[in-house]
Amino acid sequence: MKNILYILLFLAFHNLAVGGNNDKAKASVKNVSGTIKSVRGEEIAAAKITVKETGESYFADLEGNFKFQLKTDKTYSISIEVLGYAPLEVKSTDLTLFSELSLKELN
Secondary structure, eight states: OHHHHHHHHHHHHHHHHHHTOOHHHHSOEEEEEEEEEETTSOBOTTOEEEETTTTEEEEOOTTSEEEEEEETTSOEEEEEEOTTBOOEEEEESOGGGGSEEEEOBOO
């Protein structure tokens, strides 16, 4: 009898923990990808891309390409930093705005 009670309690707590988390169903996820270039059109390798709202950082590859996922129901601020270039911060709800980003060289 005790075992059945423990199983029922486990199932009840499990349903409460899992059942209340419907945020994933409401917000869809979108792949964000693009290229980081200089204002002259040259690809910038290894730029650090930080999503301020999530605290996650990503790095561009050797050709300046990057790819990550974000929920589509929010506004995001993305900052890009790399040595030799002025940092850039872009804030938008339109995730396609992040696909082509240009950085200005430091003097």
